[in-house]
Structures are given as structure tokens and as C-alpha cells.
Amino acid sequence: MVHIVGAGCGAPDLITVRGVNLLSKADVIIYAGSLVNPKLLDYANENCKIYNSAKMNLDEVIEVIKDASEKGLDIVRLHTGDPCLYGAIREQMDKLDELDIAYDNTPGVSSFCGAAAALQAEYTLPNVSQSVIITRMAGRTPVPDKESIRSFAAHNATMVIFLSAGMTEMLQKELIAGGYKEDTEVAIVYKATWPDQKIVRCTCGTLHESAVSNGIKNLALIAVGDFLGNDYELSKLYDPAFTTSFRNGSSKATNSSEEQR
Incomplete structure (x- = not known):
């Protein structure tokens, strides 16, 4: 076996x-x-x-x-x-x-889960991104044209990029050309969960410079998106006014929330 x-x-x-x-x-x-x-x-x-x-x-x-x-x-x-x-x-x-x-x-x-743990981040935040694109840059091993970084960047969703830490100059250009703003937050996570783990926070506009200055050329994931910021909505799952199959929402909670606003 x-x-x-x-x-x-x-x-x-x-x-x-x-x-x-x-x-x-x-x-x-x-x-x-x-x-x-x-x-x-x-x-x-x-x-x-x-x-x-x-x-x-x-x-x-x-x-x-x-x-x-x-x-x-x-x-x-x-x-x-x-x-x-x-x-x-x-x-x-x-x-x-x-x-x-x-x-x-x-x-x-997976290392993309390890990277999120290292960043103490959630990839899927309400009203920020509800999708995670896992992909890689084309290098010695090609990527189908319809799956280019540039085409995926148009969604502005959370993106986790494997096997691309040695191509950050081109990656930076493709992310911005595809639709991410230059100030979109980026995290380079080197060897997530290993003893020598290293996290470098930067932006799409400073991605290549940050990778080079920190000597990161491989063994790193690159996470891109607004999930790295601080603006998001609270989940409906734990909203006291939201009814689920396990509990009934309270109208009193809704009124209380409105009064607080």
C-alpha cells in the first residue's frame, strides 16, 4: 500500500x-x-x-x-x-x-493556510473579499494564458501566489496592470511556520523592492489584497439580529444596534 x-x-x-x-x-x-x-x-x-x-x-x-x-x-x-x-x-x-x-x-x-496563520489574517472578510485565488507566475513551467496574474488581478479578490518569489519584478507589474492599486497591501511570507519564518509587509508598488531588500528569492508565498487592511464588515453569522437554523434573531438586538448608530 x-x-x-x-x-x-x-x-x-x-x-x-x-x-x-x-x-x-x-x-x-x-x-x-x-x-x-x-x-x-x-x-x-x-x-x-x-x-x-x-x-x-x-x-x-x-x-x-x-x-x-x-x-x-x-x-x-x-x-x-x-x-x-x-x-x-x-x-x-x-x-x-x-x-x-x-x-x-x-x-x-497547505502553506497558504500556514501563511494566514502567520499573518493572523482571514482571507475572506465580509464586503472585502469572499474568494481566494491560488495561483503562480509563469516561469520555466508555463501557466495557461487565461490564468495569467494580470487576468486574475482584475477581480481584486484575495490572491495567494505560490512559486513566484524569484519573479517579483514582473509579478509587481502584472498585479498593477491587472487592476490592483499600487497601495494595495501585500505580505511576503517566507517559510511559514518554520523556525526561521519571516514576514515582510509592503504594497503592490513596493513588492519587488521589499523582496530584494530582504533577500527573499524562494520558499515564500505572496498574499495580496484588502484582507490585509482593517476595513471590513462584521459577519452575519454571529449578528444577534440574524436568524440561522440554530437560533432566532432578535428584533430587540436590531433596534438596539440602530439606536447605537
């Missing part, structure tokens, strides 16, 4: 309980060494064989899995964050299907 496991966003205690249990029982672990915190390997048992996939290509990864599977061994494929985002797991699962090797998926805490 192959268990594809999300390692979480950095801190070793942000992996799921299921993920820890699978690591502790695994005979073989193949981990994404360029991104996964090596401290997570402390959960492995002393007899486990460990491979760093940063030094392997797809065929080599599958060959290790195939060999271990034929021996009846339990295998964990450990990916950073949640592997459903930029994890390149579809191609691995397709290969496993071809080989008739069983697998399952265990989700993890």
Missing part, C-alpha cells in the same frame, strides 16, 4: 495525526527533500528506509515504490503542504494505477 501524505507547511507538529501514524508504521518513506521539514522523519521507525525524491526523477520514484510493493512493504510518499496543490501527484497516481498498486491520500495543512 502506498500512502500519499501531506507533510504540512513546515512545523513538524502541523502534520495530521493520521500522517504521523502512517510515518511511524512505514517500511519505506520517499519524501520531497527540497521542501519537507526533515524533522518529520523523526516520526519514522528505526528500520525504515528513507529516500529523498529531490534527487530522483519520476521513473526512479516509481521504481522504488514498485520494488517495495512487490516485497509487501508499507510505503509513504511524503509531500510538502497538501499535495493537491502543486504536488505533482496525479502523474504518480496514474503510474500506480497502471501498475495496479493500491494507494490512498492523507491531506495536509
Whole structure:
């Protein structure tokens, strides 16, 4: 059995309980060494064989899995964050299907969640943004034309940008050309939840300068949008005048609110 496991966003205690249990029982672990915190390997048992996939290509990864599977061994494929985002797991699962090797998926805490926690922020604020665009700049790996940063920027929604910290000059231009104002707030979050986490707050107009002056070229998410500001409306969910399926709203609360205004 192959268990594809999300390692979480950095801190070793942000992996799921299921993920820890699978690591502790695994005979073989193949981990994404360029991104996964090596401290997570402390959960492995002393007899486990460990491979760093940063030094392997797809065929080599599958060959290790195939060999271990034929021996009846339990295998964990450990990916950073949640592997459903930029994890390149579809191609691995397709290969496993071809080989008739069983697998399952265990989700993890994505780095975009870790970044929000580091910022003590909420991406979806009433009357500010109710949508989160998760995307990346086109680089050595292309992005479909209809999914360009510029086209997404036209929405002025919350945007979380992966894999683009080394392209901030072009990113800044695309964000502004697409519709964000130069003074729209931006946060660069380097290695969210790791011990050396770093947060740089800036604006769309100062994004590139801020990244360069802080020496940030990789391993960072870039969050853009008015959710980083202080203006928003209170949620209806906890409004005493708002009726839900669990409680009835109070007209007295409405009158009281109006009197306070």
C-alpha cells in the first residue's frame, strides 16, 4: 500500500495525526527533500528506509515504490503542504494505477493556510473579499494564458501566489496592470511556520523592492489584497439580529444596534 501524505507547511507538529501514524508504521518513506521539514522523519521507525525524491526523477520514484510493493512493504510518499496543490501527484497516481498498486491520500495543512496563520489574517472578510485565488507566475513551467496574474488581478479578490518569489519584478507589474492599486497591501511570507519564518509587509508598488531588500528569492508565498487592511464588515453569522437554523434573531438586538448608530 502506498500512502500519499501531506507533510504540512513546515512545523513538524502541523502534520495530521493520521500522517504521523502512517510515518511511524512505514517500511519505506520517499519524501520531497527540497521542501519537507526533515524533522518529520523523526516520526519514522528505526528500520525504515528513507529516500529523498529531490534527487530522483519520476521513473526512479516509481521504481522504488514498485520494488517495495512487490516485497509487501508499507510505503509513504511524503509531500510538502497538501499535495493537491502543486504536488505533482496525479502523474504518480496514474503510474500506480497502471501498475495496479493500491494507494490512498492523507491531506495536509497547505502553506497558504500556514501563511494566514502567520499573518493572523482571514482571507475572506465580509464586503472585502469572499474568494481566494491560488495561483503562480509563469516561469520555466508555463501557466495557461487565461490564468495569467494580470487576468486574475482584475477581480481584486484575495490572491495567494505560490512559486513566484524569484519573479517579483514582473509579478509587481502584472498585479498593477491587472487592476490592483499600487497601495494595495501585500505580505511576503517566507517559510511559514518554520523556525526561521519571516514576514515582510509592503504594497503592490513596493513588492519587488521589499523582496530584494530582504533577500527573499524562494520558499515564500505572496498574499495580496484588502484582507490585509482593517476595513471590513462584521459577519452575519454571529449578528444577534440574524436568524440561522440554530437560533432566532432578535428584533430587540436590531433596534438596539440602530439606536447605537
